[in-house]
Amino acid sequence: MSAKPAKRRPSMAEQADIHELYEQSVQNVENEVEFLQTTFKQLAGRTAYLFREDFCGTASASCQWVLQGPEYQAIGVDIDPDVLEWGRKNRLSRLPSEDQARVSLIESDVLSVETPKVDLLAAFNFSYWIFDERATMISYMRRCYDALKDDGILFMDMFGGPEAFEETKEKTKHDGFTYIWHQAKFHPVTNHMRCHIHFKFPDGSRLKKAFTYEWRMYTAPELRDMLLEAGFSKATVYWEGDDDDGEGNGEFTPDDKGEADLAWIAYIVAEK
Incomplete structure (x- = not known):
């Protein structure tokens, strides 16, 4: 009687969760929320409580936002129902029930979604670069402008360099x-x-x-010009500082020139 063939063990790739891998690789929502809140307080002179996360994906930033306290609320918007469902099962469900109630996830197009006016709106991970026509990008920026309270602020990230x-x-x-x-x-x-x-x-x-x-890779001057055209009163680039080895230190401050680095990541902050 021949022996049964050994059952093949699944590979590490087959067992992996791409969303977990993605977040471990490129996201640090604790630092993001700290930067958002600190910068908002510096510019608006008050605390931000209502946050909207466009292209939210797994909604990790929204979940982190409400952990600041019982008065904080978050709205996550994404057009992909699958990634939103993953976020509900793997991120939102981990929060205490009272915190879960303060996160609203909406399956919708950011160009047409209607939400209450928020203190702060973020479009991170370069997802808004999907708008490869200038007119569409400005239309999106105007939608962001209209979604903000009178002293609201829009945060976007970008990358560049040769x-x-x-x-x-x-x-x-x-x-x-x-x-x-x-x-x-x-x-x-x-x-x-x-x-x-x-x-x-x-x-x-x-x-x-x-x-x-x-994507269409937009440059910093293009984005600043479009934000002003969309109605924002000011658009400031926040540039990353260097550590002792000349690498990025994760601390971003206003900079009207930047550095001629081979590769860089920065934020652009638009005040209404």
């Missing part, structure tokens, strides 16, 4: 996996770019194209 215009890969090792940022295509006439996120594991297995993005 390396951002290249077709290249960058690998970053994390505990238990390697994160690979792949700029697969770049068209200099339109600034259209196609980017992928891959993950590689110690057992040799991979998750290729776990995430794919089709």
Whole structure:
């Protein structure tokens, strides 16, 4: 009688959760919320309580926001029902019930969604670069303007530098996996770019194209000009400082010039 073949063990890639990997690789919602609140207080002279997270995905920032206290509320907006459901099951459900009640997740297009006016609105992880036509981008910015209270503030992130215009890969090792940022295509006439996120594991297995993005890479002057055209009174770039090794230290301050770094990430903060 022949022996039964050994049951194949699933690879690390097969067992992995791409949303968990993504957040471990590129998100630090604790630092984000601290930056949002601190900067809002400096500019508006008060505390922000009602937060809207556009392109919220798993809504981790919204969940972190309400942990500040019982008076804090968050609205997360995303057009993808699957990622919202993941967020409900894996992020929102972890909060105490009283905190869960202060997070509202809406499946909708950010160009048409209607929400109560908020103190602070954030569009992070470069997701708003999906609007590759200038007119559409300005339309989105005007929607953000209208969604804010009279002293409300819009926060966006952006990246740039010479390396951002290249077709290249960058690998970053994390505990238990390697994160690979792949700029697969770049068209200099339109600034259209196609980017992928891959993950590689110690057992040799991979998750290729776990995430794919089709964006127009906007420059800082373009974004500032469009925000002012959309009605904002002021648009300020917050540039990252350096640590002792010349690497980014995670601290962002206003800067009207920036540095000619090969690659950089910054925030743009628009006051109503």
